[in-house]
Amino acid sequence: MARLIFLGPPGAGKGTQAQIVAARLGIPHISTGDILRHAVAQKTALGVQAQDYMDRGALVPDQLLEAMIEERLRQPDTQSGWLLDGYPRTLPQAVYLDTLLSLLGQPYDRALNLEVGDETLVGRLLSRGRRDDTEPVIRHRLQVYRDQTAPLIDFYQQRHHLLEVNGDQELDLVTQSLLTALSAAGLSVPSTP
């Protein structure tokens, strides 16, 4: 059982690593980006409201995410734990999440921060080819990350719940570093995939 929060700039490889680590720990990978893209594709009320923000590389308003994340964390599969990828992304979201998790009786274990230098990020994002991966939109997402999301590193560090991992390594090594950091923090990591 582990409850983890994944932080890192766009292009850090957060989504890829989150998926691998969640599978390894046997917990659901909850990606707000994936849930929102699905909502956009299905043209749900949430998707219709979120689409324009996402296409511009802006953050979807905090309020729209709240019901979505609460609904997801109330689903039965979260009893085994969860790995949150892409949430929280702002200080108000982190504060909301703290309140929600105490309401649900699901305290998080650790926040993981995947560090990657700026030079690497733009190159990685441009090669990904998602519809919101054009250069001006990418630059805007990086700016939004610095202004709104990077302060969360301090937020979790002050709570002594932060683990820092170097994301600027080969994919397998990043996974290994994440699992080693979790194990060193006392979380149980199954030895075979």
Ligand code: ADP
């Ligand atoms: P990336 O991997 O590039 O960071 P994501 O797949 O996590 O992208 O998210 C894509 C887009 O979805 C973001 O640019 C943003 O518009 C929206 N989004 C995802 N999570 C959140 C969130 N927690 N708060 C606000 N907007 C979000």
